[in-house]
Amino acid sequence: MKKHSRKGLLLVTTGAICWGVSGTAANKLFTLGTLDVNGLVEVRLLAAGILLLAIQSLRPRRRQILGIWRDGGSALRLIIFGLIGMLGVQYTYMASIRHGNAAVATLLQYLAPVMIIVYAVLRRRARLTGRDLLTVPLALGGTFLLLTGGSFSGLAVSSTAVVWGILSGLAAAFYTLYAVPLLKRYDSLVVVGWSMLIGGLALTPIHPPWKMDLLLMPQESWLILSFIILFGTMIAFWFYIESLNSLSPKETSLLGCLEPLSAVVTTVFWLKAPFGIFQWFGAVCIIGMIVILAFGGDQSSGQENKQAA
Template sequence: MNQSARRRGLLLVMTGATLWGVGGTVAQKLFQQYAVDIDWLVTTRLLIAGFLLLTVQFFAKDRSQVFGVWKNRRTAVQLIIFGLLGMLAVQYTYMASINYGNAAVATLLQYLAPVMIIVYLLLRKQTVLTRQDMLSVLLALSGCFFLLTNGSVSELSVPAPAIIWGVLSGLALAFYTLYAVPLLAQYDSLVIVGWAMVIGGLALSVVHPPWQIDLTSLPAGAYLNLVFVILFGTMIAFWFYIESLQSLSPQETSLLGSLEPLSAVLTTVFWLKEPFGLFQWVGTACIIGMILLLALSKKPSPKH
């Protein structure tokens, strides 16, 4: 592999992961400053980003896969389940955690998914407990304690609903990661992710139609933030991350993906001026350390 292709891959994955993290912070601003409805944002984000990803697949890659994925009944059922219980669940719980708390805490709690996967595989007896696993769990639990309590056991420093939705987001991401494996072995990532977004968006449209909202009262800044979340924080972030796998190993891509929680924390604290205590920074370091440990010690599946 030539160095220019490798540099391109590094630039893509770092840009994609950073856009993911910043996208969560911008979503927080939409919820708290402009009172944008969470159901509407999740629905619109999924539908537009999903259609854009499928469009990229149709014009830039193997277009036969875009509709070919529906020809096998078993695969079609798996894709619908993945879209509802995987994609929609991950996106909604993550946004709900941001809505009740902030993007930094929501992103860090979501990144507990690798530990949840370790526990699941241990219970299923599909892996054995190693010292690395024990250290990962210890870092995750310590990080959660400091992050959510700021070192004080008498009270939580984060609203309870934000914690509940954040933990649910981690569980949803763990399911999303494990359930996607057989689908991604058969079809391109853009096809599976794109259709999963469209399925999740259509399902949520039944409950909350995206056209039933008045956006005329929003200032110009709110529209710019909406475009960023949908286009850059979702569609381009997914696309760049997946494209980086063409020139980087999954281990390298997963390792650099840790820029997502880091960018979410930094933008939440320094841009939105969210208070962050000393022990919360310690907790953040523990969770990011856990992510780096897993990425460096194993060859994890790429994040799709």
């Protein structure tokens, strides 16, 4: 890792830890029956989006808040990013948690680096390296152990959770790649803040926020929701996107390896979720895959750089 990338490394690992722990917090919130998936995703996106744009309004480049909408191409890309990227990764991830648990949902989401490698190969016609040929089987084998518990007789989590988890991985890959052109022109607070508002507003016709009884929530639920909004949404996504200014999309995706680790640890030790020995082996395989890709010496999948599709 080059010296100029150390800031990006710190940002992405901090964001990843916050994101992983927030997944477990969301799992707890669902267990308490306080909010459903629609309500949680909507509240966290709207609240965090408003907070991020408020912070940007106090910074020197505050004019970017409205300036991004004056360029047709940037505005269209921002809307697509907000709907498919931000809302897509948030909703699919939370839905996977709701039907499974935070550990499985997060680990499935971290198939995104493999998806980015496949995209790079197909898009740029780059050759797979020896490192890729090692890490892809690790990812697939780890996923099998994670989902089946080492048994072919059935899945250790529901098929619904698996589908949402894989979709979350696809959304995370899109999210990571699609944001780069916007970041070349606008501050990360502007991009992330507006994309969160767009994603949150898209849910309002389906799930009107004024019909939620947020004021009646118990104190424990409020504390958990506040953590999810401030740390698991605002800081996590802001730092993740900001890291793309000094790291490539694949590096940012891969260096988030602390997210699945933090999700697994907090799910097992805080929520006391069952996690068998084969599932631990699966978790180690997937995390190992991420670490190998992130810290290996050669370039994977050809010339993987900061360009996005």
